[in-house]
Amino acid sequence: MSSAYNLHIIENCLTCIHRENRLFCNLPKEALDALQNMKATSVYPKGALLCLEGRAPRGAFILCTRRAKLSTTSADGKTIILRFAEPGEVLGLTAVVSNTPYEATVETLEPSQANFISQQDFLRFLQEYSDVGMKVAQQLTHNCKCAYDEVRSLGLSNSVREKIAKLLLDWAQHPLELPKKKPDEIALRVTLTQEEIAQLAGTSRETVSRVLGDFKSKGWIRIKGATWHILNKPALQKLVTI
């Protein structure tokens, strides 16, 4: 066990206590043995770029700790966030499987650990163990679902207000367990900047500021630093038609 950036490093996949709860890592012993032998564990600082959109794939990353941001950028510099990846996800998978450039840029949100597997090793791994094929299918399925949700959000919303209300309600699915002033308040921890929320909703930073201000003035939400409270969930739900 070593540590850097105040991270607890997971050296060994076979003894990893998180394994069973994670999308990709819960594999049978033989597959894990093989994985253990070919992976290269690294620790990255906040803001590290694991994959670069448009670059030829070197391999895939299994994210062990903390979250990462997947984004894509247009020629004129506009960026849109595709999704956030959780620990236990494989990143760069589409590129490795189809041997095409990375679809998205992957950036660590905080200091993170990830296991790197070269494209060659990964494809052999996938060929050899049918359980790996199953996990890969599940990961890709998850990616598709997220992408479809994004398409629905971008293409079917009638307004930015609606998209942001939708985001808030999505986040409310995983609330914090904080002491509440009122029983129907929902507490959230939001570490995104308004700029990032804008990139999630496909809008501008200023509009996010205005919409959130509007929600605050209506008493639907309260924001204090990274702790947000949803005070009037039904009002937000009434905005959402998707």
Next chain:
Amino acid sequence: MSSAYNLHIIENCLTCIHRENRLFCNLPKEALDALQNMKATSVYPKGALLCLEGRAPRGAFILCTRRAKLSTTSADGKTIILRFAEPGEVLGLTAVVSNTPYEATVETLEPSQANFISQQDFLRFLQEYSDVGMKVAQQLTHNCKCAYDEVRSLGLSNSVREKIAKLLLDWAQHPLELPKKKPDEIALRVTLTQEEIAQLAGTSRETVSRVLGDFKSKGWIRIKGATWHILNKPALQKLVTI
């Protein structure tokens, strides 16, 4: 060999002449044998709905002939087209793999043949043959790529003009081989209605009409029925920043 709707029916996957060119079907003999035994071949009229968004998955469909339209609809009736599926694609895959409702509605564009495989059979098929896992990974990868392209189109475009120019240029990748009046003209066969183009671009039918009219008046395109000509590709490219 039977026929209906003027379709040439492919009864047997093992002797199918298209197999090698298709995304899913090019499997080793043992897998094809198994597939042949569990598939249920059907012929559908134009406009048939193979999968219904939000419904529990019954199984997956392998599209044998003609194309199908994948779309998703919001509560207030707005529809967006996710992509068009080609022969040899598996449809309803995400739903079957993750045992969640169908993500999209699948509608045949013309009379089509498809092979149905029940969810149970498909999952067993996937477990048993690692080649199937590989094909499934490729199909899901393709779905992801298409979805990401759609996200980029919807989220990063600066205008509807840009999105429509992008569509035209995408279609120009697969031109018709027609006698050309000028060497740099590109001939296309476009069977979509303006309504469908609007659903692809996430805009309204009227705007599509206006933008196409604008392109026509500028001499960038020519439209005669389902045969379209791109006359000034560079002009269209200059609109696209993605």
Next chain:
DNA sequence: GCAGAGGTGTGATGGCGGTCACATCTCTGC
């Protein structure tokens, strides 16, 4: 040939939200 349905062209109108500009607030490191 005619009716009806579906597809397309086009004007008028109004609002949402992008953009620019700048003030203010908050955090971080030294």
Next chain:
DNA sequence: GCAGAGATGTGACCGCCATCACACCTCTGC
């Protein structure tokens, strides 16, 4: 405590495009 960077709040402006309305065009079936 201070400087500087980054994040946020807010006003002004205006252009794109959604929407409504309606004419016209092009099929198809009878």
